[in-house]
Amino acid sequence: MEAGAVSGILNTTLAVVFAWVGYKTARIVWKYTPYSYPNARIKAMEAKLLSEQRFNELAESRTLQNFIVGLEDTDYKDYLTDVSVYTVEEIERALEKALAGTYELMIKILPKRVNPFFRFMLEEWDVRNIASVVKAKFAGEVAGDYVMEIGPMLPKVKAMAEAKTMEEILVILEGTPYEEPYQRLLLGEISLQEFETELYRMHYGKLLSYALSRKDDERVILEEFVRLKIDKANILTVLRAKSAGMTAEEIRPLIIPGGSIKLDPLLHVDDLGMALAELDSTKYGKVIRDVREEVERDLSVLERALERHIIERMNELNRFYPLSVAAPLSYILQKEREVRKLRAIAKLIEDGVHPERIKELAGDVA
Structure with missing residues (x-):
């Protein structure tokens, strides 16, 4: 082979190698530098x-x-x-x-590619406020006492709390994602519990869709975070329902889709103790075993334990992905x-x- 041909092959090979190294370097810079x-x-x-x-x-x-x-x-x-x-x-x-x-x-x-997720997280406070105000109105209580000073829709929430009629709230919610479920509530198509569930279902659906649209470790972390939050909400809903003696048919409309564990076995057990036993075989088994005796007396103990578990899991992911959204x-x-x-x-x-x-x-x- 002539020297010129060999030189050409080497030059091409080096160009490919440098291009690959440049690409990988750019990917690393794009992924991690914005988090520094x-x-x-x-x-x-x-x-x-x-x-x-x-x-x-x-x-x-x-x-x-x-x-x-x-x-x-x-x-x-x-x-x-x-x-x-x-x-x-x-x-x-x-x-x-x-x-x-x-x-x-x-x-x-x-980074701009991930900060919308935190805007969506902030909207959970709108969901909490709207649900609290509507429940207070239905109960004939002073709705303003339940408003928390946080959330993008805070001015509308305060207006809802001051509303004289339930129909006036519908006008305030016009053009928002919450208008349709509230209208269904007023028409008697869904219960107050189902209305609140629908608000959270919309919220977590939005978070999960965004998480699944990300790439690499951002997707891994955001997806796990959302599914952990959904699991927490669903587990507490089912256990509270079992404590109240609700049937599987009554509980099912209150479940938020998108969690990581199968809930159907829990829906068909007879009481809280049996539901906790079913959860023992899930990835939350250790979390529940650590507080089992207290949980049977007070479910808020489990709520705090699950919250700590989510924080611990994010800290684990942060150690694994030190420059990330964790x-x-x-x-x-x-x-x-x-x-x-x-x-x-x-x-x-x-x-x-x-x-x-x-x-x-x-x-x-x-």
């Missing part, structure tokens, strides 16, 4: 999450004014400065605004838990509960 800054910032924010010792100190505040002072050196300071009257309601609103600020920060600093997902869940705990402590302080008892009860909230 946000994840470094999130790591710094995680270091500022309140410790158990700090919660215990807050539990000893004895007054709401002292409770607010105790948070002056935290990220909540800017939100609590607007509190003019030391009431639980004012403090809760400030904490909810702080949580909304966390979501907005995630949307701002995360870190912000884990942080959001931890921040939500922190806010729940702070709300609980503030309420117990207002109720005059002894500090040692507050520490015990606030620990249960986590």
Whole structure:
């Protein structure tokens, strides 16, 4: 073979190799570099999450004014400065605004290809608010007491709470995804429980569709996150229904599709104990076994255990994919838990509960 031909083959081979290396390098840069800054910032924010010792100190505040002072050196300071009257309601609103600020920060600093997922996550607060307002209206209660200061549709939610008639709420919801299920509720085609389920079904369907549209580790992480959330909702729904003696036919319309475990065996058992036994053979078996005795007395124990399991799973994925969407997902869940705990402590302080008892009860909230 002539030297020129050999040289040509070598040049072509080198060009192919360099092109392949360039492509792989570009893929790595595209996948991981956009997470370098946000994840470094999130790591710094995680270091500022309140410790158990700090919660215990807050539990000893004895007054709401002292409770607010105790948070002056935290990220909540800017939100609590607007509190003019030391009431639980004012403090809760400030904490909810702080949580909304966390979501907005995630949307701002995360890569554009993934931040819509966090916008969709924020919409869950709209679902909670709408469901709470409608249930309060049906029960003849003051709906405004159930509105949380978070969610893209907050102005509409507040208008719903002020509405004089159920039909007025339909006008407020016109043009939103929630108009059609609410109309069906007013027409008596679905129950109040089924209405709430439909809102969550739409929400989780939106999250899952987005997760499945992603690629590589983003899809792996987002899909598992959504399916874990759906599993949590469905497990709690079935167990509460079994505690209430509901039949499989009554429970089935309340199930959200898209979870990772088969629920049909649970629907046909006779009671809560048998349902827990069925869950023992699923991937949630260990989570349930760890709290089994307490769960039979109080299902909220399992709710907290499942929430901790989701956080732990996101932390595992974060270790496996260190520059990924797992870190912000884990942080959001931890921040939500922190806010729940702070709300609980503030309420117990207002109720005059002894500090040692507050520490015990606030620990249960986590």
